[in-house]
Amino acid sequence: MTTAGPSPDRPATGAGRAAPPRPTAAAWARENLFNNRHNSVLTVLLGAGLVVLVIYGARFLFVTGQWEPVRTNLTLLMMGTFPREEQWRIVVQVYLLCASVGLLWGGLTASSRDRARDAGVPFSRARLRDGVRRWWPVFVLLAVLLGMTRTWLPLAFVASALALGVAARRVMEALPEAGRRAAWFGAGVCALAGWQVLSGTGGIAWWWGSALVAAAVVRLTRNVRTDARWQPLARLTLVAGAVAVVWAVYAQLDFGGVGWDDWSGFQLNLVAAAASIVLAFPVGLLAAVGRRSQLPAVRWLSVGYIEVIRGVPLITLLFMGDLFLGFFLPTEDPLSKVTRAIAVMTLFTGAYLAEIVRGGLQAVPRGQVEAAQAIGLSAPRVLSLIVLPQALRAVIPALVGQFINLFKDSTLLSIIALTEILRIRESIHGQREFLIVGIAETLVFVAFAFWALAFTMSRESQRLERRLGVGER
């Protein structure tokens, strides 16, 4: 995002006349704020209001605001009742996650760099500075959190984690293409390892690890080409064997760990939202495609799911999930409260995503499908290679909007007695010294934490939209 200067390949039009000079601030104000009497009055009134608002806001933030309840309970707000002696697990997980994200980021940068090189288009690498500018709300949130802590340790932790991410990105960018392919798996392994250290070997880690190993086997055997008819069977056996090994190893391992049933505070909001987003996406995709299926049974099932869920309030669904989802499941030990809540949020969001994706599917011209069929693509490939990429690209803003909603709706978990951040905030005012102290301040803090992340998501989706050129091609 550089300002467009005079470029040599775009000659000035109009017989060498230069572009009109940028107006001075005073000229701009005269032109736009005080160009007639009505506008001048409006400007003065609104300006005065703005000034008052800023003064009051600043006074609240820096002078009268009683931030002691937030400061004292910062750890509680962030991770609730997470066992304090297990905090190192979070630290390790954050490091591994940063490494993983750094690798992914570097990989994306490197591949778009290569694409730009192939296409002969200039490429400007996003620098850390750009990252800070794009993600500034997150950095402000981090600064607020660090500013409230009384020791240097958190600062050192955040700085080193960021440095690790940046370093991982550098490494990934410097790798040749073959090495990068391996490093993609490295990113997955880092994320998996982080998850395992935090929550132990169980539940999701099993599936995640299996998926990773299966993907690796498929990838490694992809270029082995024989015409033998047993080849698909052999590959399937290999994949199954690798997955079996993973499960066997996991059965022997016990890292210990704190499962998400014992998580609370903002961490719970983040994890519940992230898990639901990741899980709801395929659910929504399936339901959207199912709704357009030729098979009546599939179509009716999809329509039924979508319309039932969309017609019921989320709070009702959460209560239902909390009270009797367990009855329908044929397991001895019922799913934990958090798992059930995530399942409900996933189903809820999936139905909305399905409708969004359906809109995208309808926006793909019929000729695209015909052209894909005409070159002999099978129906699943027509969908996955031609229709879905275009459909999803068209609905990015709506998708991200739904994700933001889901993230904010995670506060509703408080009404089924999960101790997410809003509930923790309530409990803070049960402490004797904060009974009537800083009630507004704690709310403002919670609001700010959500705003910083939601606003960043929104900005990033706009950026993604611009980059993919929605509405242009």
Add this chain to the structure above:
Amino acid sequence: MTNTEPTNGAARPMVTLEGVDKYFGSFQALRDINLSVARQEVVVVLGPSGSGKSTLIRCVNRLEHHDRGRITVDGIELSNDVKAIRQVRRLTGMVFQQFNLFPHLTVLDNITLAPRQVRRMPRHEAEELAMQLLERVKIPEQARKYPGQLSGGQQQRVAIARSLATEPHVMMFDEPTSALDPEMIKEVLDVMQELARSGMTMICVTHEMGFAREVASRVVFMDEGEIVEIGSPEHFFTDPAEERTKRFMEQIL
């Protein structure tokens, strides 16, 4: 019912339609179509709009299903059998009026998609093939661009290259120049002419009379879903037999 058992390839017609009817609801789009296209033949289909020309060729690769009659491509009969349909689509290439390039893929990826996905060709082989095809349609320098960055004529030439990438036995063109600006029509027709000269079997729906006259081995005239007349271009442009054909030719020329 003659061509049921496979005879030796050269004698067998490439495409046959026997007594084909096609309905859209209660509207009859094709009426008792009988047509046989020989190997290396270039058949141009003419007719007023709504006469069923496009429907005819779209039935040949089963973008539309026919309601009665028999359609075979290189000896394979079209039915509801998915395998047969995919086989036929592999043997036929189709070029559309609106190009229908995949806007989210580069030119190169548009062309390599079918070889890689359908014929399971490794990437570098498929890209080599794609570059050869782009040379053939004379735009190798555009390989890494996206369709949206190309002119209409260039896009249509990419679409032709994309169809050729499946190494089809017969190419079908559905008004390939109708959406183009006049100055770009020639570059597409040149490519089509070169293709015809190389011995490709072609069925073209087009309004380009010059192309029909120079390149066609036979011209088919359709009206209201029927084949009115089939004959050599010579016959059509000088002395058409049917009244309806005469009227159409007068309007066009």
